[in-house]
Amino acid sequence: MTRREREVTDLNEIIRILDTCKVVHLGLSDNGEPYVVPMNYGYTMENNELTLYLHGAAKGYKLDVMRANPKVCFEMECNVIPFEGDVACQYGTTYESVIGRGTAEIVEDTEEKKRALSILMKTQTGKDFTFTDKMVSIVSIIEIHVSEYTAKRRPLPEGLRNSR
Numbered sequence: 001m002t003r004r005e006r007e008v009t010d011l012n013e014i015i016r017i018l019d020t021c022k023v024v025h026l027g028l029s030d031n032g033e034p035y036v037v038p039m040n041y042g043y044t045m046e047n048n049e050l051t052l053y054l055h056g057a058a059k060g061y062k063l064d065v066m067r068a069n070p071k072v073c074f075e076m077e078c079n080v081i082p083f084e085g086d087v088a089c090q091y092g093t094t095y096e097s098v099i100g101r102g103t104a105e106i107v108e109d110t111e112e113k114k115r116a117l118s119i120l121m122k123t124q125t126g127k128d129f130t131f132t133d134k135m136v137s138i139v140s141i142i143e144i145h146v147s148e149y150t151a152k153r154r155p156l157p158e159g160l161r162n163s164r
Contacts, residue, residue, distance in 0.1 A: 006154055011045070015045055017076075017151055022040060030065045030069070035062075039055075039056065041053060043123055050149055052143070053119050053144075055120060058138055058139060059140070079095060080094065093154070094154050094155055095153070096153045097151065107142070117141065118131065
């Protein structure tokens with residue numbers, strides 16, 4: 001990370017960012033060609049270890065790519081607000097973000113799929129849901145074991161105005 005002054009290291013703040021963001025941009029590599037797809041996510045943070053949960057169609061390109069190469073990267077951002085300045089180099093955007101890498105695993109076990117979907121829905125809505133065997137049979141669940149991540153925040157610079 002080049003701009004260390006923007007780094008967020010407090011675990012409570014990182015969790016707040018993870019709770020605020022709602023879309024993760026998942027990066028995959030298909031024989032050296034990049035592929036990025038936005039997805040909703042859920043997460044757990046246990047013993048400072050981050051795990052992401054994603055869901056989607058039961059089959060498709062994304063799953064095929066993951067089976068061939070389970071190494072992934074991801075990015076999520078929130079509180080994105082453009083701001084203006086008096087000169088061009090003072091324009092910018094506020095944000096909070098989490099960026100990382102990990103290994104994707106396609107979850108097959110029905111009970112694990114139910115658990116992952118419950119986590120995803122809790123992250124997305126703040127509500128608890130239950131799932132039947134039939135409901136989970138028609139979706140794929142991707143569990144990302146995060147090996148490294150960083151969080152950043154860029155606040156509005158003093159004296160500048162929002163353009164919104």
